[in-house]
Amino acid sequence: QVQLVESGGGLVQAGGSLRLSCTASMFRFSIRTMAWFRQAPGKQRELVATITSSTDTNYADSVKGRFTISRDNAKNALYLQMNSLKPEDTAVYYCNTGSGVSLPWGQGTQVTVSS
DSSP states (O other): OOOEEEEEEEEETTOEEEEEEEEEESOGGGSEEEEEEEOOTOOOEOOOOOOOOOOEEOOOOOOOTTTTEEEEEGGEEEEEEEEOOOOGGGGEEEEEESSSSOOOOOOOEEEEEEE
């Protein structure tokens, strides 16, 4: 059974940085476009960044220039480096596929940015 496990969240002051990690078990990670999503309280889940199997990346305008998505296929791992964090980045962050059928969602990792 496919499992996505996110980690690395926490409480940080505005302007700070965090690095999120996601590990995926039992599926062909290397060929899939992967993505980070986030969901703030009372809001819909939104796409933050995507990375293809050939490491082409794309970002939501709200995070462009501040966040960097990357992957390590040997470890079945996905990362999100978040710099210059803002209070509006506060949300639960999830990883999943960036195209095609979504996998079962993991528990996510909470990111809280204080002003």
